[in-house]
């Protein structure tokens with residue numbers, strides 16, 4: 129049985145979280161997304177965090193929804209996040225159309241180039257953006273952590289209840 133079909137028959141829904149976290153601040157944001165998605169009231173969703181370098185096409189094929197997280201570097205998503213798409217794009221194309229997703233960007237001062245790039249690639253994949261992306265721009269703010277927790281909670285709750 130194909131990987132995606134067999135996974136979709138599992139009891140719990142799989143929420144895949146791929147994020148590049150090169151700094152302590154972004155690591156805290158990643159932890160917050162995981163915390164939000166692991167809320168005690170969400171019983172039917174498993175959040176699975178995988179760093180970009182370890183992400184394989186099979187991980188995406190077996191997910192019910194995806195959260196991406198990246199820094200903006202040199203006006204674009206991080207190289208490691210781009211590498212995920214470089215390695216996985218064609219194996220996912222055709223098989224992950226319509227998969228619900230959202231993302232966060234941590235940008236020192238901008239974020240627009242990264243947003244454009246993610247939107248462009250995921251449009252090509254025909255992924256379904258189900259939640260407004262979170263752009264955490266400028267000097268690091270404690271509220272970024274709360275926003276990341278909300279992002280994880282909201283995606284997991286939506287998946288849990290079948291809204292997405």
Ligand SMILES: Cc1cc2nc3c(=O)[nH]c(=O)nc-3n(C[C@H](O)[C@H](O)[C@H](O)COP(=O)(O)O)c2cc1C
Nearest residue numbers: 151153199200201202203234235236237238239268
């Ligand atoms: C090589 C390099 C290039 C960067 N380029 C950009 C950029 O083009 N736009 C931007 O908004 N921030 C840029 N930044 C800032 C990073 O996005 C930021 O340092 C990162 O998100 C970590 O955030 P933190 O300082 O809260 O840990 C760059 C950082 C580095 C190290």
